[in-house]
Amino acid sequence: MKQLALFLSLLISGHLFAQQLFQKKKSLLGSPFEITVVAKDSVQANQFAEMAFAEVTRIEHLISDWIPTTQISKVNQQAGISPVKVDLEVFELVERAIKISRLTDGAFDISYASMDKIWYFDGSMKSMPTIEAINNSVAKVGYKHIILDANHSTIFLEKVGMKLGLGGIGQGYIADKIKVLLQKNGCTSGLVNVSGDINTWGKQPDGSDWSVGIINPMNKNKVFATFPLNDSAVETSGSYEKYVTFYGKRYSHIIDPRTGYPAIGIVSVSVFAKQTELADALATGIFVLGVEVGLDLVNQLKGIGCIIVDEKGAIHASKNIDIKKFK
Numbered sequence: 001m002k003q004l005a006l007f008l009s010l011l012i013s014g015h016l017f018a019q020q021l022f023q024k025k026k027s028l029l030g031s032p033f034e035i036t037v038v039a040k041d042s043v044q045a046n047q048f049a050e051m052a053f054a055e056v057t058r059i060e061h062l063i064s065d066w067i068p069t070t071q072i073s074k075v076n077q078q079a080g081i082s083p084v085k086v087d088l089e090v091f092e093l094v095e096r097a098i099k100i101s102r103l104t105d106g107a108f109d110i111s112y113a114s115m116d117k118i119w120y121f122d123g124s125m126k127s128m129p130t131i132e133a134i135n136n137s138v139a140k141v142g143y144k145h146i147i148l149d150a151n152h153s154t155i156f157l158e159k160v161g162m163k164l165g166l167g168g169i170g171q172g173y174i175a176d177k178i179k180v181l182l183q184k185n186g187c188t189s190g191l192v193n194v195s196g197d198i199n200t201w202g203k204q205p206d207g208s209d210w211s212v213g214i215i216n217p218m219n220k221n222k223v224f225a226t227f228p229l230n231d232s233a234v235e236t237s238g239s240y241e242k243y244v245t246f247y248g249k250r251y252s253h254i255i256d257p258r259t260g261y262p263a264i265g266i267v268s269v270s271v272f273a274k275q276t277e278l279a280d281a282l283a284t285g286i287f288v289l290g291v292e293v294g295l296d297l298v299n300q301l302k303g304i305g306c307i308i309v310d311e312k313g314a315i316h317a318s319k320n321i322d323i324k325k326f327k
Contacts, residue, residue, distance in 0.1 A: 019189075019205050024049040028056045029064075029171065031195035037182065038189035038205055048187045052178045056194070059174050062090055063166045065113055072164050076113075080160030083149060091153045094146070097169050097281065101143040104285030104297065109257040111157070113165030114140035119262060121242040121253045128246050134260040141257045172235060172280025175199040191229075199233040199276040217267045218313035225307075225326040233276035237283040238268035250311055256288045263288045265311055271298075272305035272321075282306075291316050 022045035023036045035052045039045040063072045071086040078084050086094075097110045116137040118129040129137075145158040157164070166173075171194040178192045179199045189202025191210050200210040209228035216224050217238055227234070242253035243262075251262035269287045273279040282304065286294035291308050298306040298318040306318040317323050 020045075021205055022046075022049075026053060028053065029060060029174075029195065031171075032193075033195065034193040035178070036191040036193075037187050038202060039187070048182055048185070048190070051181060051185060052192065055178050055181050056174055059170070059177060062087065063093065063170050063173075065163060065165045065167075072166060075155045075157060076163045079157035079162040083147070083152070083154035083156035085152060085154050088153055091148065091150070091155065093166070093169070093173055093277075094155055094164070095148055095150075096277070097166070098143050098146060098148070100169070100278070100281045100285065104282070104289060106143060106258045107256065107288035108168060108281050108285035109141060109143045110164050110166055110169065111141050111143055111146060111162055112168070112255070112257040113163035114138075114159075114161065115255060115257065115260065118260075119244070119251070119253070119255065121244055125244050138257060138260040168284045169277055169281040171195055172197045172233070172276035172278070175233065175276040194276075197233070197235045197276045197280050198229070200229040201231050214270055214307060216309050216313060216315065218309070224315065225323050227272070227326050232272060232274055233279050234270060234272050235276060235279040235283045236268060236270040237287050252287070254284065254287050258288075263290075265290050266294075266308055267311050267313075268309040269294070270307045274303060278304070 019038045019040060021036065021038055022042060023034065025032065025034045033056060035049050037045050037048045039048060061067060061070055064070050065072050065076060067073060071090050075084045101109050118133050118137050140159050140161045145162060147156040147158060175192045175194045175197045176199060179201055182190055183201060191198065191200045198212065204210060209230050211226050211228050212234055213223040213226045215222065244251050249264060251264060254263045256263055266287055269283045271279040271283045286306060289297065291310055294308060295306065295316060295318055298304050305321045307321060308316040310316065315323065
């Protein structure tokens, strides 16, 4: 599970307004889920919240690789055997995921689920896996072996034993879908937080923007910057609590799907974008790519911002983010 260097700063005025802020929390997808809406009363707020909860469940039963009856599970079950017809929604999500794989040169790859589990971050590992075990662990991974047929809306995994896992993009996708759904149903302002994948729209009751505080995982008691979120999203991936150390080197729980080795050098990545889906996938990819290559990628992408905290606690930001401005 992603470890998050993120918390919400909801700045609420003490004045009375016709619209009020309501918040509901629930455990969904095996993680905390939080919906915050501006509504006229608790009845309307509860209606919005129930819509959001139902949307999470609907999408989970399409794309989860843990539920054996989902379309993604069926794709996995037919790996190396035959293509599987899926809903256009699922097909297009996988199609976009592959585009991000190309963009990140495979640092983000939804076929990561094909990896053999050889790294453990629960304190039980006493020695590194062998080079042979590491190489073998990613033998079935590779987004280029995901074959899409747009004419028939099918997905085929070329290798027996291949698996898709949408954990690195699915939560962001869900946050985006909830935002669109609630807007269509009359919710003019809100914030959805799917285990740290955050998307916002509208304003708070006092007219202010939603805001998010970013912390340095090496000093969790201090917020180093607070950013306004105006109809936009943010996602943070981190490894500051789940890692192992061998020979003085810190290995994070986020594995490079290209090599089988854990990512090194970074403890947290926060990505700002218009869509949570994109922020979600890019955060994972940047974490694997490292500080220099990750920032170089972000600096070439219009409308994307990024903050990286490295393993020494140093803070790095993309060219379009002036951290001093938001301290």
